[in-house]
Amino acid sequence: MMLHLTLTVSLAHYLVLSAILFGIGLFGVLVKKNAIAVLICIELMLNAVNINLIAFSKYVTPGDFIGQIFAIFVITVAAAEVGVGLAIIIAIYRNRLSVNLDDFDWLKW
Amino acid sequence: MVEFAMQHAWLVPLLPALSFVIIVLLTRPWQKLSALVSITGMISSCVIAALAAYGVFTNHALTEKPLVYAARWFSLGLPGAPDLQINVGVQLDPTSAMMIFMVSLVASLIQIYSVGYMEGDPGFSVFFSYLSLFASSMLLLVISSNLLQMFVAWELVGLCSYLLIGFYTHKISAREAAKKAFVTCRVADFGLLLGLLALQIVFGTLDMVELSEKVHHFEEYTTMGIMTLIAVLVFLGPIGKSGQFPLHVWLPDAMEGPTPVSALIHAATMVVAGVYLVGRTMFLFSEVPAAMELIAVTGAFTALFAATIALTQREIKRILAYSTVSQLGYMMLALGVGSLTASMFHLWTHAFFKALMFLAAGSVLHALHHKADVWEMGGLLKKMPITGGTFVVGGLAIAGIPPFAGFWSKDEILLMAYNSGHYVLFAMAALTAFMTAFYMWRLIFLAFFGDEKPENHPHESPWTMTMPLVVLAVMATIGGLVGTPWTPWDMNWANWIWFHEAHHGEPNYMIMIGSVVLAASGIFLAYQLYCVDKTKARAHALADKYRALHTLSFNKFYIDEIYLWFNHSIIDGAAKLFFMFDIYIMDGIIINGIAAVTRLFGEGARVSQTGRLQNYALVFFLGVLAVAVILAFTDPSSAGLMLGGVK
Amino acid sequence: MGLIESIDWTAIAFYVLAAHIIVAALLVVCLRNIVHSVLWLAVCFVAMAGLFLTLNADFLAAVQVMVYAGAVCIMVVFGIMLIRRTDMGHTNLFNGQTKIAGGVVALVIVLCGALSARTQWVLSTDKVPDKTVENIATLLLSKYVVPFEVAALLLLVALIGAIILAKEVTDDAASDSDR
Numbered sequence: 005m006m007l008h009l010t011l012t013v014s015l016a017h018y019l020v021l022s023a024i025l026f027g028i029g030l031f032g033v034l035v036k037k038n039a040i041a042v043l044i045c046i047e048l049m050l051n052a053v054n055i056n057l058i059a060f061s062k063y064v065t066p067g068d069f070i071g072q073i074f075a076i077f078v079i080t081v082a083a084a085e086v087g088v089g090l091a092i093i094i095a096i097y098r099n100r101l102s103v104n105l106d107d108f109d110w111l112k113w
Numbered sequence: 114m115v116e117f118a119m120q121h122a123w124l125v126p127l128l129p130a131l132s133f134v135i136i137v138l139l140t141r142p143w144q145k146l147s148a149l150v151s152i153t154g155m156i157s158s159c160v161i162a163a164l165a166a167y168g169v170f171t172n173h174a175l176t177e178k179p180l181v182y183a184a185r186w187f188s189l190g191l192p193g194a195p196d197l198q199i200n201v202g203v204q205l206d207p208t209s210a211m212m213i214f215m216v217s218l219v220a221s222l223i224q225i226y227s228v229g230y231m232e233g234d235p236g237f238s239v240f241f242s243y244l245s246l247f248a249s250s251m252l253l254l255v256i257s258s259n260l261l262q263m264f265v266a267w268e269l270v271g272l273c274s275y276l277l278i279g280f281y282t283h284k285i286s287a288r289e290a291a292k293k294a295f296v297t298c299r300v301a302d303f304g305l306l307l308g309l310l311a312l313q314i315v316f317g318t319l320d321m322v323e324l325s326e327k328v329h330h331f332e333e334y335t336t337m338g339i340m341t342l343i344a345v346l347v348f349l350g351p352i353g354k355s356g357q358f359p360l361h362v363w364l365p366d367a368m369e370g371p372t373p374v375s376a377l378i379h380a381a382t383m384v385v386a387g388v389y390l391v392g393r394t395m396f397l398f399s400e401v402p403a404a405m406e407l408i409a410v411t412g413a414f415t416a417l418f419a420a421t422i423a424l425t426q427r428e429i430k431r432i433l434a435y436s437t438v439s440q441l442g443y444m445m446l447a448l449g450v451g452s453l454t455a456s457m458f459h460l461w462t463h464a465f466f467k468a469l470m471f472l473a474a475g476s477v478l479h480a481l482h483h484k485a486d487v488w489e490m491g492g493l494l495k496k497m498p499i500t501g502g503t504f505v506v507g508g509l510a511i512a513g514i515p516p517f518a519g520f521w522s523k524d525e526i527l528l529m530a531y532n533s534g535h536y537v538l539f540a541m542a543a544l545t546a547f548m549t550a551f552y553m554w555r556l557i558f559l560a561f562f563g564d565e566k567p568e569n570h571p572h573e574s575p576w577t578m579t580m581p582l583v584v585l586a587v588m589a590t591i592g593g594l595v596g597t598p599w600t601p602w603d604m605n606w607a608n609w610i611w612f613h614e615a616h617h618g619e620p621n622y623m624i625m626i627g628s629v630v631l632a633a634s635g636i637f638l639a640y641q642l643y644c645v646d647k648t649k650a651r652a653h654a655l656a657d658k659y660r661a662l663h664t665l666s667f668n669k670f671y672i673d674e675i676y677l678w679f680n681h682s683i684i685d686g687a688a689k690l691f692f693m694f695d696i697y698i699m700d701g702i703i704i705n706g707i708a709a710v711t712r713l714f715g716e717g718a719r720v721s722q723t724g725r726l727q728n729y730a731l732v733f734f735l736g737v738l739a740v741a742v743i744l745a746f747t748d749p750s751s752a753g754l755m756l757g758g759v760k
Numbered sequence: 761m762g763l764i765e766s767i768d769w770t771a772i773a774f775y776v777l778a779a780h781i782i783v784a785a786l787l788v789v790c791l792r793n794i795v796h797s798v799l800w801l802a803v804c805f806v807a808m809a810g811l812f813l814t815l816n817a818d819f820l821a822a823v824q825v826m827v828y829a830g831a832v833c834i835m836v837v838f839g840i841m842l843i844r845r846t847d848m849g850h851t852n853l854f855n856g857q858t859k860i861a862g863g864v865v866a867l868v869i870v871l872c873g874a875l876s877a878r879t880q881w882v883l884s885t886d887k888v889p890d891k892t893v894e895n896i897a898t899l900l901l902s903k904y905v906v907p908f909e910v911a912a913l914l915l916l917v918a919l920i921g922a923i924i925l926a927k928e929v930t931d932d933a934a935s936d937s938d939r
Contacts, residue, residue, distance in 0.1 A: 012768065012771060013768075013770060013771045013774045013814075014883070015881050015883060016876065016877045016879075016881070017774065017778075018815070019873075019876035019877065020873045020876065020877055021778050021781070021782075023868075023869055023872040023873040023876060024782060024869055024873065025781060025782065025785055026868075026869075026872070027865045027866070027868050027869035027872075028782070028785040028786060028788075028789055028865075029785070029789075030861075030864075030865050030868060031789055031861055031862065031865040032788065032789040034857060034861035034864070034865070035789075035854050035855055035857060035858045035861050035862075036789070036853075036854065036855070037853050037854065037855045038794055038853070040794060040836060040839055040840060040843065041794060041797060043836070044788060044797060044798065044801050044836060045788070045789060047801065047828070047832065048785055048788065048801070048804070051804075051805070051808055051828070054808075054820075054824075055808065055811065058812060058815050058817045058820060059815060061815075061817070061888075062815045062816055062817070062888055063881070063883050063884065064881065064882065064883060064884055065884065066884055066886045066887060066888045066889070067886055067889065069892070069895050069896055069899055072817050072819070072820055072892070072896060073896060073899055073900060073904055075817070075820055076820065076823065076896070076900075077907060077911055079823060079824070079827050079828065080911045080914070080915065081911070081914065082828075082832070083827055083828075083831060083832055083915075084914055084915050084917075084918035084919075085918070086832050086835055086836065087835060087918050087919070087922045088918050088921050088922050088925070090835060090836065090838075090839040090922070090926075091921065091922035091923075091924075091925035091926035092925055093839060093843065094839065094842050094843065094925075094926045095925050095926060097842070097843050098929070103843050105855070106855055
């Protein structure tokens with residue numbers, strides 16, 4: 005195992021952190037009943053991806069900034085997505101008076 | 114002329130068939146015209162047959178080697194087996210020549226009779242068309258050179274019998290009787306067909322001349338066991354068609370048809386088709402001793418059995434029907450003990466005297482407006498002299514009083530049975546002879562002698578009906594003279610129609626005198642019981658004394674009831690069993706079971722369709738993991754690529 | 761003197777910030793009150809901004825705080841406000857597949873983490889250039905101008921879409937759509 009609690013932090017540390025954060029976000033997406041909570045956890049996953057991108061940018065291609073630019077776009081898209089997602093949830097709430105994902109089972113038809 | 118007739122013998126069955134077609138298509142609305150067409154066809158056929166027969170009976174060579182005119186009918190090329198080739202043709206030898214002459218003659222006379230009998234019936238033309246069709250099929254059957262062609266004609270004859278028995282379509286009993294006849298014969302014909310198929314498979318041919326040569330040394334083709342099976346199967350056909358026990362049940366019911374039909378079909382011609390078939394295929398049966406025994410025993414038993422039933426019957430045509438069954442038994446017995454000569458001779462004489470008696474009975478029915486119970490008749494001889502006189506001639510013939518025809522033929526059969534060592538069968542035949550004389554003269558005394566009943570107003574029938582009676586009476590008188598032991602050998606029956614060898618037997622005076630004594634005693638007993646005693650008190654007392662036997666005999670030994678019980682309990686029971694199987698096991702377990710299993714799987718799988726996003730997402734990620742794990746074991750580099758990192 | 765230089769402050773910063781991130785994320789997921797979850801989400805975002813700083817991505821740290829912690833969290837709070845429930849304490853419960861999901865997630869983390877840790881990365885020895893903003897700006901408007909414009913368009917579309925989706929349905933609009 006390359007990674008142990010060293011004082012010198014390298015790429016692998018960031019990647020593992022990103023993996024853990026992604027996992028937590030995934031767990032939230034799968035187990036929460038409130039639709040808004042799921043939206044929040046999707047944000048966590050996207051942020052984990054951002055950490056990954058920026059870590060790669062620093063350690064693998066520092067001069068190109070490609071990771072950071074990619075991360076900017078990810079943030080853009082995530083923000084747009086939260087907006088639209090909330091609008092949808094509000095629209096659903098207006099019709100069904102609930103944001104409990106257990107009640108939204110129309111995918112089976 | 115004779116040469117023409119012999120070379121064109123195929124015209125004999127063709128002409129009645131032509132008249133059938135003409136009547137059906139053209140002349141149906143005109144009754145007399147149809148009758149004329151039919152009778153013309155029949156008589157011209159008779160003339161040609163007579164000429165051909167004359168030609169045959171002057172040419173000795175034909176007894177050894179028959180004259181065959183054949184053409185190919187069809188042939189099938191079969192893969193992996195010899196080609197099947199079926200011919201159609203006519204075979205002229207003494208037996209077939211005798212038959213075509215007899216059949217066409219009797220058919221002509223009966224058609225003339227029908228002009229008077231069926232007068233006023235709305236189906237007059239149709240009746241004649243059926244008669245012509247029947248005559249054509251019977252002649253075809255008799256003259257066939259090939260067993261398959263004979264089978265086709267056999268079935269055609271059965272069809273005509275069905276049509277003619279059920280001619281009075283308004284009577285339920287007639288329709289039922291027609292069905293019974295057809296179905297009973299169908300059961301028998303199944304065996305016959307199997308036998309013919311077996312013959313084709315084993316010997317490769319159904320042509321009678323070829324087959325007789327091949328069967329003579331059958332060991333090269335097959336075993337005795339198979340031959341026995343084939344013989345028994347082929348014999349099944351005649352059991353049905355010729356009314357042997359146990360398939361005799363249709364013949365008495367067939368009396369529902371008009372009397373000319375009974376005379377033609379169920380006395381003279383169709384029912385003898387079975388006997389004729391066995392006679393033609395003697396080359397097969399003579400090789401299988403077990404089959405010969407079977408034929409002889411069946412024949413003797415049938416003769417005795419039918420005679421015991423005829424003793425107590427009341428309807429005039431029923432008595433004659435059971436008499437026919439009994440005489441057919443005689444013919445089979447003769448074949449079974451190995452004498453083609455005696456059998457064909459009895460066939461010949463029986464045709465004349467039985468047709469005669471049926472036609473006379475028809476004349477009586479016509480006069481009494483279809484009242485059939487002999488106990489209600491009496492003293493008819495005075496008002497109907499020709500009918501009564503000819504019936505008496507027939508009665509003498511069947512009883513076996515010389516010099517009438519029946520004596521010579523019946524005596525020949527008794528002689529053959531005795532000479533071949535079948536003493537038990539001989540005794541049965543002798544007892545039957547006694548009974549035959551008794552019941553026939555019981556009929557004659559009850560119907561024609563004694564006091565007239567006041568409610569009957571009989572009158573003699575028109576000349577169209579009495580002329581055939583007279584002709585047949587003449588034939589019944591002299592027809593047997595061709596076969597006496599004292600007939601010149603050139604003209605003697607035994608010289609022409611034989612199997613294996615022509616046998617000029619010494620007259621056995623013991624048997625001759627014995628049979629005459631039996632016949633005379635039978636007539637005398639009937640005379641005592643039914644003629645001398647005006648009130649028939651002794652007859653009734655005798656019947657009361659043996660009440661159980663009388664009931665048994667009167668009810669035909671309950672054979673019909675037994676068959677019905679068999680059908681209802683066993684066949685319907687088996688059908689019910691299969692029905693239950695179908696409903697509960699096939700439908701219930703298998704079909705519904707498969708459906709239930711499918712439904713089970715469906716409902717099980719339906720649970721996974723929750724419609725909830727998070728459930729689907731979970732399964733999605735499980736899938737990704739599964740793919741990664743699988744790839745990790747098979748292709749680690751791509752697993753690494755999927756989950757993050759390059760090695 | 762030597763002590764301060766000898767300590768690897770970057771490493772300590774990383775571990776502290778990482779701990780904050782992970783704890784905050786766990787709290788986001790596990791708390792029952794949705795408003796509390798959003799609060800801890802904001803904490804997580806700010807900690808992530810700090811992490812970006814350790815990665816020499818200062819512009820992105822600022823963007824992270826502005827967009828995520830500032831705008832996204834507020835939007836979410838607004839959304840929660842519109843989805844008002846009387847009992848806020850039980851608004852964020854777990855559903856039925858917690859245990860299985862826990863197993864799956866653990867497996868994912870282990871696999872991803874292990875694989876990324878064991879990979880021999882081809883690291884570069886260069887340092888990140890100092891002028892991050894200028895470099896990013898130059899790249900955005902030259903080499904990546906098309907994605908840039910498309911992203912702008914995307915935001916416009918999302919804006920319009922969100923407005924239409926969340927619009928209040930009035931009576932004539934309802935009868936309109938009922939056809």
